[in-house]
Amino acid sequence: MQASANADPKGESAPVAGILAEFDGPGALKKAAVQIRDAGFTRWDCYSPFPVHGIDPAMGVRPTILPWIILGMGLTGLTIATALQWWTNGVDYPFLISGKPLFGLPANIPIMFELTILLSAFGAFFGALILNDLPKFYRPIFSSKRFKKVTDNGFFIGIEASDPHYDSKKIQSLFRQMGPLSVEEFHDTDPQGALPKAFFRVGIILFLLGLIPLALALKSRHSTSSSPRWHFWRDMDFQPVAKAQRASAFFPDGRVIRPQVEGTFAREQADDNPHLNQGRVNGKFATTFPMKLSMEMLERGKDRFDTYCAPCHGKDGRGQGLVAKRASTLGEGTWVPPSNLVDPRIEKMPVGEIYQAIRYGVRNMPKYGPQIKVEDRWAIVAYIRALQRSQNGTIKDVPEADRGKLK
Amino acid sequence: MNHPSPEVVLNDDRHLGPLGPKILRIAGGLGIVLLILGLVLGITGSGGGMSRFLFAYTAGFAFILSIALGAMFFVLVNHLTRAGWCATTRRIAEITMGTMPFLAILFLPILISVLMGYGGLFSWADHEIASKDHLIHLKAGYLNPVFFTIRWVIYFAVWMQISRYYLGGSVRQDDSGDPEITSRMQKWSAASILLFALTLTFASFDLLMSLAPHWFSSIFGVYFFAGSVIAFQAFGILVLVLLQRKGKLKKSVSIEHFHDWGKLLFAFVFFWAYIAYSQFMLIWYGNIPEETGWFHTRITGSWGGVALILVFAHFVIPFAGLMSRHAKRNLASLSFWAMWMLIMHCIDIYWIVMPNQGGHGHGEAPGVHFQALDILAIVGLFSLFVAGAAYIGRHCSLVAVKEPRLAESLAFENA
Numbered sequence: 001m002q003a004s005a006n007a008d009p010k011g012e013s014a015p016v017a018g019i020l021a022e023f024d025g026p027g028a029l030k031k032a033a034v035q036i037r038d039a040g041f042t043r044w045d046c047y048s049p050f051p052v053h054g055i056d057p058a059m060g061v062r063p064t065i066l067p068w069i070i071l072g073m074g075l076t077g078l079t080i081a082t083a084l085q086w087w088t089n090g091v092d093y094p095f096l097i098s099g100k101p102l103f104g105l106p107a108n109i110p111i112m113f114e115l116t117i118l119l120s121a122f123g124a125f126f127g128a129l130i131l132n133d134l135p136k137f138y139r140p141i142f143s144s145k146r147f148k149k150v151t152d153n154g155f156f157i158g159i160e161a162s163d164p165h166y167d168s169k170k171i172q173s174l175f176r177q178m179g180p181l182s183v184e185e186f187h188d189t190d191p192q193g194a195l196p197k198a199f200f201r202v203g204i205i206l207f208l209l210g211l212i213p214l215a216l217a218l219k220s221r222h223s224t225s226s227s228p229r230w231h232f233w234r235d236m237d238f239q240p241v242a243k244a245q246r247a248s249a250f251f252p253d254g255r256v257i258r259p260q261v262e263g264t265f266a267r268e269q270a271d272d273n274p275h276l277n278q279g280r281v282n283g284k285f286a287t288t289f290p291m292k293l294s295m296e297m298l299e300r301g302k303d304r305f306d307t308y309c310a311p312c313h314g315k316d317g318r319g320q321g322l323v324a325k326r327a328s329t330l331g332e333g334t335w336v337p338p339s340n341l342v343d344p345r346i347e348k349m350p351v352g353e354i355y356q357a358i359r360y361g362v363r364n365m366p367k368y369g370p371q372i373k374v375e376d377r378w379a380i381v382a383y384i385r386a387l388q389r390s391q392n393g394t395i396k397d398v399p400e401a402d403r404g405k406l407k
Numbered sequence: 408m409n410h411p412s413p414e415v416v417l418n419d420d421r422h423l424g425p426l427g428p429k430i431l432r433i434a435g436g437l438g439i440v441l442l443i444l445g446l447v448l449g450i451t452g453s454g455g456g457m458s459r460f461l462f463a464y465t466a467g468f469a470f471i472l473s474i475a476l477g478a479m480f481f482v483l484v485n486h487l488t489r490a491g492w493c494a495t496t497r498r499i500a501e502i503t504m505g506t507m508p509f510l511a512i513l514f515l516p517i518l519i520s521v522l523m524g525y526g527g528l529f530s531w532a533d534h535e536i537a538s539k540d541h542l543i544h545l546k547a548g549y550l551n552p553v554f555f556t557i558r559w560v561i562y563f564a565v566w567m568q569i570s571r572y573y574l575g576g577s578v579r580q581d582d583s584g585d586p587e588i589t590s591r592m593q594k595w596s597a598a599s600i601l602l603f604a605l606t607l608t609f610a611s612f613d614l615l616m617s618l619a620p621h622w623f624s625s626i627f628g629v630y631f632f633a634g635s636v637i638a639f640q641a642f643g644i645l646v647l648v649l650l651q652r653k654g655k656l657k658k659s660v661s662i663e664h665f666h667d668w669g670k671l672l673f674a675f676v677f678f679w680a681y682i683a684y685s686q687f688m689l690i691w692y693g694n695i696p697e698e699t700g701w702f703h704t705r706i707t708g709s710w711g712g713v714a715l716i717l718v719f720a721h722f723v724i725p726f727a728g729l730m731s732r733h734a735k736r737n738l739a740s741l742s743f744w745a746m747w748m749l750i751m752h753c754i755d756i757y758w759i760v761m762p763n764q765g766g767h768g769h770g771e772a773p774g775v776h777f778q779a780l781d782i783l784a785i786v787g788l789f790s791l792f793v794a795g796a797a798y799i800g801r802h803c804s805l806v807a808v809k810e811p812r813l814a815e816s817l818a819f820e821n822a
Contacts, residue, residue, distance in 0.1 A: 053820050054820070098692070098694070099694075100692070106684075106687065106688050106691045106692070107688075107692065109684060109688065110688070
């Protein structure tokens, strides 16, 4: 037995873990690998400072199954992403965004793409680690001092003692026939060979520390608290905005609302057509419409009325909308019931005054000027007139030809 | 393992020889006949008339231009990265991009139609259409015949200079064996690829995007680039396979080289899909009328069928088909996919160009109305392109014999 001259004395006494042979360059390594392969060994490997072309067939290594693992992981990622988005956006919590379909393929492709890539990368990275039996902090072969050359200029073949064909003397003579630079046995100097204990201690401490936030979250889910909630994003919870009609130290005049710049006017302050814009003729409320009435305009008025007015005034205008009903059920003290739009008081009101009420609001009713366009306001006024007519009509209002149908 | 020495290449059958004049005669003759037939059909007004012929001609021109530009990218990027693997196959790309002067001549009909103020192809070129259309009017500072001409003179000057420099330098090295030529070409590749990127981007805007002058997409140049690289990788694989079938380059080009050409083709199949989708998704999401119009005509009606063909046959099917290394290392399957992608790229160009015809690039476009003169113009131009490549390559060696990285390329192995 040709023991390595510089093997440490402690290592000699340790159990033999295998045989290591060094060869002169990649060519010799490949030739030797072919012979070891043909001798039928299974638990052995080649070690070199750089990848050697053609070493896989020389060693008889079968093509890796890693591509199939990656493909499987990629398809899994694709499926998960598709299912996740279909379930969350399309089924469990449908939420319309920008008028796009609830489950529109184009919007979901980026997530499908990214998750496919992510899981493929996981499959490639962790699959390669597992297939290569990594990470491992200790292998018996590291106990050989000569083996340290493998990251520099050493080319080695190591056969492990666990190989079923392992026979120390036969292997050594087989290696010698190949003209190696050296042949030596290597020893398992650290049979436990596991991670240093410190790793476990640190790992357990980190794991326990990691449980603390989870425990806190669990606690707050199942208990009540009187203290205010935590503000993680203060700039979102406390925005530097001022409320109308409040004082502010920001501007020298102490007001939040800025006065109109001199020499300018807002678009709706234009008085080039007071009949249309203000509902006034010669300073008095207009009694006529500023435009020709049409069926189309009434249809539009109905549409706008049902959207903006009906929640309080009711679809029939009698002041029994959903909001009004709910408010009177709750018995809110401050609630002023909405007007009955079809009662004689409003029937006698000039159209300009109704227009003005829509535009600027009246009593508790807020102004709808900013939400409803000028033409639409007039359309609503026209529709209110139609409502009044429909509620207080007589048989004379029905065309003679249709009177028969009423009976 | 014994690595072959560069002498192997010297002894290889590496000249077109009598094949050159033969290709030149057949492809050149076929191209001229087909184009004349198409032109006659166009003049007599059957099948859509002159406007249709010019649209088909533009599609065909964009197709062959993209192959030449893809070749230019191949040469430049391999010099830029000092790649050794491709050294035995790079001459094919150099010869392909050497056709630039022919392409400049073939561009003349398009240029003349613009200079004549003909609105049947580029509606912005017609003064009457341009002055009535507010959006075109606003873009007139860029989209006008004079500036268009100036730009194309610049594009072709840059492309001809790059192809002359790289093809000429490489051929000179065949005699002198001076490695200094290679390092000079590497040094200039950085500036050249920058010019290449700019000219390709703006040329794609001018040739294809401005067919629909209301539409704009800043990623369009990248989209055209992705298609160009696919077109050239497919074209190059087919050329190499056919040359080897004729007994040429058998010792110089191995399955390892084909494998890598296949990898590039595969990579750009995905890159094309990535870019095409990026372009589509932003426009779909933004939903702005000027932007969606272009896609609306192309993803609804019969053009929508073509768009679906592109999604599946330009991306999904070849992506699955080319994924395996076995598909890339088998010349039969590799050349099948190369042929497939070349045809798909042609359909992609057809889908970009043809819906503009009849609608002045906006408004309601007619559906797919395939015409005989479409195929006459596209196949005719492709034949002339092949004839041009055969003319450029008829005397020079088909492999760079004194290339300093030849040994590296011959020893190249896919681990």
